[in-house]
Amino acid sequence: MQTAVSSTAAQPSSGATPSALAAESTTGSASAIEVQHLAHRYGSRVIYDDLNFTVPAERVVALLGKNGVGKTTLIRLLMGYLKPSGGQCRVLGEPSHALSPATRARIGLLFEGHLAYDFMSIAEIERFYRPFFRRWRRELFYDLVDRLELPRDHKIAHMSCGQRSQVVLGLIFAQDPDLMILDDYSMGLDAGYRRLFLDYLKRYLDQGGKTVFVTSHVVQDMEALVDEVIFLKRGGAVLQLPLAAFREGFRCFAFEQDGSAPPQPDAVIENVDLHGREPLLYTFATREQLTEHLREHWPQVQLGDERAMTLEDAFIGLTGKY
Numbered sequence: 001m002q003t004a005v006s007s008t009a010a011q012p013s014s015g016a017t018p019s020a021l022a023a024e025s026t027t028g029s030a031s032a033i034e035v036q037h038l039a040h041r042y043g044s045r046v047i048y049d050d051l052n053f054t055v056p057a058e059r060v061v062a063l064l065g066k067n068g069v070g071k072t073t074l075i076r077l078l079m080g081y082l083k084p085s086g087g088q089c090r091v092l093g094e095p096s097h098a099l100s101p102a103t104r105a106r107i108g109l110l111f112e113g114h115l116a117y118d119f120m121s122i123a124e125i126e127r128f129y130r131p132f133f134r135r136w137r138r139e140l141f142y143d144l145v146d147r148l149e150l151p152r153d154h155k156i157a158h159m160s161c162g163q164r165s166q167v168v169l170g171l172i173f174a175q176d177p178d179l180m181i182l183d184d185y186s187m188g189l190d191a192g193y194r195r196l197f198l199d200y201l202k203r204y205l206d207q208g209g210k211t212v213f214v215t216s217h218v219v220q221d222m223e224a225l226v227d228e229v230i231f232l233k234r235g236g237a238v239l240q241l242p243l244a245a246f247r248e249g250f251r252c253f254a255f256e257q258d259g260s261a262p263p264q265p266d267a268v269i270e271n272v273d274l275h276g277r278e279p280l281l282y283t284f285a286t287r288e289q290l291t292e293h294l295r296e297h298w299p300q301v302q303l304g305d306e307r308a309m310t311l312e313d314a315f316i317g318l319t320g321k322y
């Protein structure tokens with residue numbers, strides 16, 4: 001069984017373990033999202049059988065996972081679009097399968113970047129959404145969308161993918177939601193519009209009282225905004241910890257070895273990459289802890305220098321390339 005903070009690997013016996021780092025993530029504040037013992041399967045295919053994690057209120061939390069681990073499925077479950085095979089989720093205090101209209105209005109959902117009503121024009125979609133949201137901020141919608149320099153009677157169906165994304169984001173910011181759930185926020189936006197989106201997100205967060213839950217393959221752009229990361233692995237194992245703790249505690253070392261079998265992931269070694277320019281080993285242990293561990297269990301390994309990592313390198317280092 002997984003706990004709210006868990007990893008597939010057993011824990012090193014001492015030092016900076018994933019769970020020790022993860023313990024720092026408990027904030028004591030109310031939860032915006034709670035996922036408890038969640039199970040879901042499509043036919044006989046199990047996506048998760050005991051998924052547990054919490055998104056604390058007023059935090060920016062990124063759910064990271066490789067293609068196909070079940071990030072979009074999770075959002076469908078959170079919004080009550082899918083019924084889980086077991087367990088439960090609560091969003092803003094209500095069960096996902098019974099979210100009230102008032103609570104739904106407090107959630108800004110970016111889901112696969114699509115707009116259902118693409119036969120409408122820019123002005124029509126704004127008028128259509130407005131009555132559903134008490135705190136509607138029309139000026140935020142037009143501030144974003146007018147940058148596209150399209151006439152307001154331009155049909156959404158006749159827009160490019162990135163332009164539609166801009167409309168979707170305008171609609172979400174105009175809602176002034178308490179919780180934003182963003183499934184793969186980059187959605188075909190070019191670098192400039194991605195930056196613009198991040199500027200808006202920052203302004204939105206600066207108001208205080210806001211929670212953001214974002215799923216992605218990587219969140220390189222958002223690194224400065226994210227408080228916590230949740231790594232979702234195939235089968236539903238999760239590791240949740242503050243981003244700063246992950247960036248400080250997760251390390252990459254080059255290594256050399258004699259001709260015998262390469263080291264394997266174990267209680268201390270999270271991952272080994274033999275496919276790049278040089279063999280690399282990933283761990284939450286310090287150099288001293290790792291050296292001791294290697295001496296005892298993998299004496300054929302000569303530890304080399306520590307390698308600096310971008311967030312993307314670290315993500316791939318933890319979850320593996322393939």
Ligand SMILES: Nc1ncnc2c1ncn2[C@@H]1O[C@H](COP(=O)(O)OP(=O)(O)OP(=O)(O)O)[C@@H](O)[C@H]1O
Nearest residue numbers: 042043047065066067068069070071072073074217
């Ligand atoms: N309706 C469905 N019926 C059967 N299988 C499905 C269905 N929807 C998704 N799947 C499968 O469930 C798994 C998880 O899909 P999901 O879309 O949640 O992954 P994801 O983590 O969002 O992936 P990506 O990063 O590629 O968007 C995938 O293997 C997918 O093929």
